Structures are given as structure tokens and as C-alpha cells.
Amino acid sequence: MLDPHLPLPFTAAVHPEARAARRLTWDSREAGPDVAFVALPGERTHGNAFVEQALAAGAPFVLTDLDVPRAVRVADAQAALFGWARAERAHAPLVVGVTGSAGKTTAKSYVAAALDALFMPVFNTMPAIACFLIESGRAGRPLVVEMGIDRVGEMAELVDLVRPDVGVITTIGPAHLEQLGSIEGIAREKGVILRDVAGQPVRGLVGSQAAAFYPGVDSYGFGDVTFAGEALTVTPGGASFRFGGMPVTLPLASTVQAEAAVLGLQLAREAGLPLPAAAARLGGVSVPGGRYRVHPGRFTVIDDAYNASPVAVRAALDALHGWAPAGGGRRISVLGRMLELGPTEQALHAEVGAYARERADLTFGVGAFGRELGERAFESVPALTAALLAEVRDEDVVLVKASRGISWTPERRAQEGVGLDVVVQALLTARDGAPPGR
Known part of the structure; x- marks a missing residue:
């Protein structure tokens, strides 16, 4: 539960009627008796315009700069949200950040299964990630966060928020070129995930396709990589391979899913988890609709x-x-x-x-x-x-x-x-x- 009457990592005036919530949202349509509302600036309208709507829906509290019932009143709701997220993230035993030009959601799903981790839902905006960290940081389980970017400087902002212990880059290719400029620009910006907020290297892993862009960083997949699956077979029924001598079967999967499974198994091995159990969880992964x-x-x-x-x-x-x-x-x-x-x-x-x-x-x-x-x-x-x-x-x-x-x-x-x-x-x-x- 998210109790605004407990010590918060920011200065706030908490209304006496504010109650604990199970979740946070920045979308007033999702506010309800268990879901608190965060009033954030938007491209067209500030979230303050929807505070009354959230309160009418029963939101336990609203994070805002307005003086309204059940308010957790702060000078800057967005800064407060991000500061709260950093504080709660510090309680997670392991945080894996995943980026790349393609395959992020697939990698996230397989890594989370292998680690028996909590992971981000489909939306991967800064507010969504912040809410996820606040809600999940104290769950006592690893967290897996998808970190997509479409402009210069955005990965640095994400790293400052998520502070991943492990940074993963799945692939590098032409995507968001209008903002990122070139393949080299994409590789440079995504490569920021391989360093912490002080610029020091973190545990990094890159997919086989991306390995050429990051010499010296451990790679995963099949073939000439640091951590390789072996004897990959792909049929209409799915993919099968061996990892560390152990057979792995992924129903209705292709090579992309098999590479993500290798990543997950390597991270499970580094976390000291039993590989047979991790492989069994991989066999049950179901990616969101629209992703192979x-x-x-x-x-x-x-x-x-x-x-x-x-x-x-x-x-x-x-x-x-x-x-x-x-x-x-x-x-x-x-x-x-x-x-x-x-x-x-x-x-x-x-x-x-x-x-x-x-x-x-x-x-x-x-x-x-x-x-x-x-x-x-x-x-x-x-x-x-x-x-x-x-x-x-x-x-x-x-x-x-x-x-x-x-x-x-x-x-x-x-x-x-x-x-x-x-x-x-x-x-x-x-x-x-x-x-x-x-």
C-alpha cells in the first residue's frame, strides 16, 4: 500500500482525509477507490484539470499543487513523482533495464519469466515507469523495465530514474531516425544504458546483432557470442535449444524469442536461481498481442x-x-x-x-x-x-x-x-x- 501519511522522500502537505492507495495513475479515467491520481503536465492540458474528476471517482489521494480535499500537495508533482520512484527503486534487489531498436518487449517478458520478476506493462513512458517503481520497489522481487527512447538525451533521463543494475541492448537499427539522426546516433544514445548516473559501467549485455556496436561488452544469443545457446532448432511448433547442457523448449517461438530466452537464463544463472525452474517458466511466456x-x-x-x-x-x-x-x-x-x-x-x-x-x-x-x-x-x-x-x-x-x-x-x-x-x-x-x- 502507498500511504501518504508515512514519511515521503519529498516535502508535502498531506490532507487529513488522504488515504492509502494500491496503485498510482496519471490518467484520471483510471482513478478509483484504490488508485490515486498524479496531476502531471501534458502536451495540451495539465493534469490539474482532472483532479476533481479523480476525486469524484474516489481516488484515495491526488498528488498535485492544488489545495483540494485528499491532496498530497507539493510544489511540483512531476518532480515529486520521480523522486518518490527513485527512493522506492532503491529497495528492489535487482533492476534490469532493457532497450533496443526491436525486441524490447520480448526480451523484457523472457527476462522477467526467468528471474521470476515483476515487469513493466505495455506503456513505458517516464510517468508509467515511475508509477511502476513506486508500486513494486518494496515487493522483494527483481524488476524488469523496458526503456525505449525516441530523442537525444532521453536515455540519460531514464537511467537517472531507473538506475538499472543490468543494462540490456537487444538490437541496433534504423528507428526514430527523425530525432536520433543516424545508426551511430542510435547506438550512442542507447549505449547510455550501459553506464550509471555517474558514467561508470554497469553490468551490460547486448544481443548478437548489436554486439558490433559495443566492443568489449558481453553478448548473448547464438553463435559467436559470450553467452550462447546451442543446437537451436526452429519449427512451426516453436524453438528448442540447449543452454549449459540443459534442454529448453519454447512453444510457438522464433529465433528472436530464443535469443531472449538465452538472455533470461544467463541473468538467472548470475542471480543464482535454479536453471531448470527458470527454463520451465520460459516455456509459459505469453507476449502481449502484436509481438510475434x-x-x-x-x-x-x-x-x-x-x-x-x-x-x-x-x-x-x-x-x-x-x-x-x-x-x-x-x-x-x-x-x-x-x-x-x-x-x-x-x-x-x-x-x-x-x-x-x-x-x-x-x-x-x-x-x-x-x-x-x-x-x-x-x-x-x-x-x-x-x-x-x-x-x-x-x-x-x-x-x-x-x-x-x-x-x-x-x-x-x-x-x-x-x-x-x-x-x-x-x-x-x-x-x-x-x-x-x-
């Missing part, structure tokens, strides 16, 4: 539509290529626009599209760079969906991947070819209902 989630059936749908960058799309296409569909089934890639790639975006889309043609039997592209991405190109998501549903057959394997464009209107998403989760849902509905096209 396999839906088997009359035809198989691979939902990898949560987000996309060139390195992530290539990894997904490699996984698709590894499938050997039965009964004459085909490997089909359905690709949409990748965002924030800067002035080289057309060339990067063309490179990914050429790779798709090598790895898939049939390629679809949609949106602004549909022709670069697929042999069959469509201007809008509805047009793509109609053609795809008419084409897909029993035993096909269909990969769907694109950026989300989450702040865009539904109309613009449909036109630009982002947010292809709607295509995934259409495929699943058709598969489980009416027969496919042929």
Missing part, C-alpha cells in the same frame, strides 16, 4: 503488428521464412509503413520490400510505400484487407507487420498503411468463420 503472436488454425496468422522498424521487420521475415507450410500452403508477408525513418524512408522501405520478396512466397504492401513493400500493393488498409481475404488459403502462413501511428485518426491510419491490427482481426474472423478465398 502465432495464431494457428486452418491457416496461420502471425500477429506482429504492434510496431515496426527495418531490423524488426527483417527478423519477422526470417521467422516467416523458417515455416514450411503443409499441403501446398504459402508464406505470405503483409507489410505496412514504418514510421520515423527520416529522409531515407523510401530507400529503407525498398530494402525491406526486397528482403520480403526473398523470404516470402507472396508479398503484400499497403500505404505510402506499398509498392516498395510488396508485389501486390494497395493504397489503403480496407483495399488490402479485401484482397487478402480473397487470396488466403488453408495451410497458408500470414505475417502482418507495420508501425502503429497510434496518434493518427482511424482514417489516416487506413490510408497510410499503419495500425494493421485491424487486418489481423479480419484474418482471424475469416479463418474462424467463412472459408478463405481458395
Whole structure:
């Protein structure tokens, strides 16, 4: 419980009616009898505008600079939240921070399973991380935090907040180039996670793809790395390999998930945890929707539509290529626009599209760079969906991947070819209902 009447790591005037809460939120719609509200500055509106709404919903307290009932009144709610998070994080026995151009959520999920740790939910903004640290710091379990960035200086801010004991970089590739400038800029900014707030090295681990950017830092994965899994086999049923002589099986997983499992097992070994138990937990990992989630059936749908960058799309296409569909089934890639790639975006889309043609039997592209991405190109998501549903057959394997464009209107998403989760849902509905096209 988060009791505002206990000593706090910041100066505050606590209203006598303020009560303890189980959780914190900066979204007033989530406030309730067990969820306190933090009034933070926003891009358009300050959270103070929603304090009354949170109180009406029964929030046990509100962290704000306003003089209202149940207030924990401070000069700066955001500074107080971050200071509170740092104080609570200090109680955690181990904190692992995960970043990279792709595979962060997958790595986070597998590391958390191996360590039997608490981990961040989907949102990985600074306020979300702060709330997670406050709520979980005293739980007595390791914490795993996803640390994504899209601008220069942001990783330093995250490191100052999270202060990870272990820094992990999964991959380095073109993503958020509009703000980070170049691959070298991306590697430099993400590499900040490998040092503490004083600039001293912390325990660092980098994936095999990222190892070339960080000479001297321990690497993980398969092949020529510091900590390697052995005898990797990937089939439509999943991935299997050996680690330290122990067999590991991951249902419905690809190479990306297997590399994340190696990372998790190495961290479990360093933490002194029994590896057989860690491996058993890895077998039960379920990543959030949109991150290489396999839906088997009359035809198989691979939902990898949560987000996309060139390195992530290539990894997904490699996984698709590894499938050997039965009964004459085909490997089909359905690709949409990748965002924030800067002035080289057309060339990067063309490179990914050429790779798709090598790895898939049939390629679809949609949106602004549909022709670069697929042999069959469509201007809008509805047009793509109609053609795809008419084409897909029993035993096909269909990969769907694109950026989300989450702040865009539904109309613009449909036109630009982002947010292809709607295509995934259409495929699943058709598969489980009416027969496919042929």
C-alpha cells in the first residue's frame, strides 16, 4: 500500500482525509477507490484539470499543487513523482533495464519469466515507469523495465530514474531516425544504458546483432557470442535449444524469442536461481498481442503488428521464412509503413520490400510505400484487407507487420498503411468463420 501519511522522500502537505492507495495513475479515467491520481503536465492540458474528476471517482489521494480535499500537495508533482520512484527503486534487489531498436518487449517478458520478476506493462513512458517503481520497489522481487527512447538525451533521463543494475541492448537499427539522426546516433544514445548516473559501467549485455556496436561488452544469443545457446532448432511448433547442457523448449517461438530466452537464463544463472525452474517458466511466456503472436488454425496468422522498424521487420521475415507450410500452403508477408525513418524512408522501405520478396512466397504492401513493400500493393488498409481475404488459403502462413501511428485518426491510419491490427482481426474472423478465398 502507498500511504501518504508515512514519511515521503519529498516535502508535502498531506490532507487529513488522504488515504492509502494500491496503485498510482496519471490518467484520471483510471482513478478509483484504490488508485490515486498524479496531476502531471501534458502536451495540451495539465493534469490539474482532472483532479476533481479523480476525486469524484474516489481516488484515495491526488498528488498535485492544488489545495483540494485528499491532496498530497507539493510544489511540483512531476518532480515529486520521480523522486518518490527513485527512493522506492532503491529497495528492489535487482533492476534490469532493457532497450533496443526491436525486441524490447520480448526480451523484457523472457527476462522477467526467468528471474521470476515483476515487469513493466505495455506503456513505458517516464510517468508509467515511475508509477511502476513506486508500486513494486518494496515487493522483494527483481524488476524488469523496458526503456525505449525516441530523442537525444532521453536515455540519460531514464537511467537517472531507473538506475538499472543490468543494462540490456537487444538490437541496433534504423528507428526514430527523425530525432536520433543516424545508426551511430542510435547506438550512442542507447549505449547510455550501459553506464550509471555517474558514467561508470554497469553490468551490460547486448544481443548478437548489436554486439558490433559495443566492443568489449558481453553478448548473448547464438553463435559467436559470450553467452550462447546451442543446437537451436526452429519449427512451426516453436524453438528448442540447449543452454549449459540443459534442454529448453519454447512453444510457438522464433529465433528472436530464443535469443531472449538465452538472455533470461544467463541473468538467472548470475542471480543464482535454479536453471531448470527458470527454463520451465520460459516455456509459459505469453507476449502481449502484436509481438510475434502465432495464431494457428486452418491457416496461420502471425500477429506482429504492434510496431515496426527495418531490423524488426527483417527478423519477422526470417521467422516467416523458417515455416514450411503443409499441403501446398504459402508464406505470405503483409507489410505496412514504418514510421520515423527520416529522409531515407523510401530507400529503407525498398530494402525491406526486397528482403520480403526473398523470404516470402507472396508479398503484400499497403500505404505510402506499398509498392516498395510488396508485389501486390494497395493504397489503403480496407483495399488490402479485401484482397487478402480473397487470396488466403488453408495451410497458408500470414505475417502482418507495420508501425502503429497510434496518434493518427482511424482514417489516416487506413490510408497510410499503419495500425494493421485491424487486418489481423479480419484474418482471424475469416479463418474462424467463412472459408478463405481458395
